[in-house]
Amino acid sequence: xxxxxxxxxxxxxxxxxxxxxxxxxxxxxxxxxxxxxxxxxxxxxxxxxxxxxxxxxxxxxxxxxxxxxxxxxxxxxxxxxxxxxxxxxxxxxxxxxxxxxxxxxxxxxxxxxxxxxxxxxxxxxxxxxxxxxxxxxxxxxxxxxxxxxxxxxxxxxxxxxxxxxxxxxxxxxxxxxxxxxxxxxxxxxxxxxxxxxxxxxxxxxxxxxxxxxxxxxxxxxxxxxxxxxxxxxxxxxxxxxxxxxxxxxxxxxxxxxxxxxxxxxxxxxxxxxxxxxxxxxxxxxxxxxxxxxxxxxxxxxxxxxxxxxxxxxxxxxxxxxxxxxxxxxxxxxxxxxxxxxxxxxxxxxxxxxxxxxxxxx
Ligand code: ATP
Ligand code: MG
Numbered sequence: 554x555x556x557x558x559x560x561x562x563x564x565x566x567x568x569x570x571x572x573x574x575x576x577x578x579x580x581x582x583x584x585x586x587x588x589x590x591x592x593x594x595x596x597x598x599x600x601x602x603x604x605x606x607x608x609x610x611x612x613x614x615x616x617x618x619x620x621x622x623x624x625x626x627x628x629x630x631x632x633x634x635x636x637x638x639x640x641x642x643x644x645x646x647x648x649x650x651x652x653x654x655x656x657x658x659x660x661x662x663x664x665x666x667x668x669x670x671x672x673x674x675x676x677x678x679x680x681x682x683x684x685x686x687x688x689x690x691x692x693x694x695x696x697x698x699x700x701x702x703x704x705x706x707x708x709x710x711x712x713x714x715x716x717x718x719x720x721x722x723x724x725x726x727x728x729x730x731x732x733x734x735x736x737x738x739x740x741x742x743x744x745x746x747x748x749x750x751x752x753x754x755x756x757x758x759x760x761x762x763x764x765x766x767x768x769x770x771x772x773x774x775x776x777x778x779x780x781x782x783x784x785x786x787x788x789x790x791x792x793x794x795x796x797x798x799x800x801x802x803x804x805x806x807x808x809x810x811x812x813x814x815x816x817x818x819x820x821x822x823x824x825x826x827x828x829x830x831x832x833x834x835x836x837x838x839x840x841x842x843x844x845x846x847x848x849x850x851x852x853x854x855x856x857x858x859x860x861x862x863x864x865x866x867x868x869x870x871x872x873x874x875x876x877x878x879x880x881x882x883x884x885x886x887x888x889x890x891x892x893x894x895x896x897x898x899x900x901x902x903x904x905x906x907x908x909x910x911x912x913x914x
Pocket of ligand 1: 731732733734735736737738739740756757758759817834835836837841842844845892
């Protein structure tokens with residue numbers, strides 16, 4: 554058996570609400586583990602979580618934990634008794650497998666019942682490693698670090714810390730409706746919103762049968778990819794053609810896109826009330842395209858009282874693409890599809906909308 558030790562940081566700062574955040578973290582980890590048919594026996598140990606895992610499941614566990622918001626880092630180590638000889642032997646085995654010349658031992662002793670203090674453990678294990686492997690101790694920037702954790706009647710020894718995505722556990726900030734277009738931006742926006750604890754429920758507007766069903770398939774596929782992080786598959790597909798036709802027939806051409814967006818937001822707001830969501834999320838980035846000027850965003854936001862979260866507001870397109878590649882949504886997002894808004898697209902879209910001001914008059 555191996556030990557998976559999961560550390561979180563920001564949740565640790567939550568004072569009285571800490572247990573609420575931890576519960577959400579464990580719920581997500583358990584749900585993901587269950588999906589892979591893995592053990593759900595995740596235990597809390599002094600401000601960290603601990604799972605006993607079989608070596609053959611190590612890769613799957615690494616994938617699960619490295620994509621779970623709220624995790625700052627994790628390690629796969631070997632468990633042993635709180636016995637300095639046993640701890641030293643494991644340190645020798647682990648460091649012996651690595652090629653560096655210098656090392657340090659870093660101990661955290663949460664279980665104060667163990668007689669030796671952290672510094673004494675560092676010294677004794679360090680001495681054993683020097684004798685067995687003839688490596689040198691270097692406290693600043695060593696080639697290798699061996700971590701020892703003394704917790705709850707047992708010890709763990711490991712040499713690698715793997716970064717998690719940080720953030721807050723899914724659902725700990727409530728639920729939001731994510732307007733998902735099938736393009737590059739909205740999946741990245743959903744990722745950032747989810748990173749701060751929002752559970753995303755997706756909403757896609759399509760113009761089928763005026764367009765193919767490619768956008769529907771793409772959105773479904775993108776949500777599946779995002780589910781590695783969000784663990785959420787709920788998506789609403791909303792037919793939009795009738796609304797578009799109405800706008801095309803009755804409104805000035807330049808205002809079409811803004812009016813489409815305002816209708817999308819109104820529908821999203823209705824869904825938000827139904828699903829107890831507290832915010833809307835879009836992939837808009839200031840000034841990226843004609844419909845995303847600050848004037849137009851003001852006109853679009855005016856139709857709802859819910860907060861519209863725009864996580865990409867300060868991102869350049871290049872940065873969004875880099876992130877989309879990192880979270881694996883890029884390749885799917887660039888597959889061709891007809892955006893519902895390209896049907897009946899105006900030749901010259903309005904960039905200084907004053908619709909909400911007209912409404913006020
Ligand atoms: P994306 O890459 O996310 O498609 P974009 O750069 O194409 O964004 P727009 O088409 O102006 O920008 O869309 C801005 C935002 O409006 C999208 O990020 C998305 O949140 C929302 N949106 C646009 N079209 C749709 C749609 N068909 N269904 C749901 N939301 C949409
Ligand atoms: Mg788009």
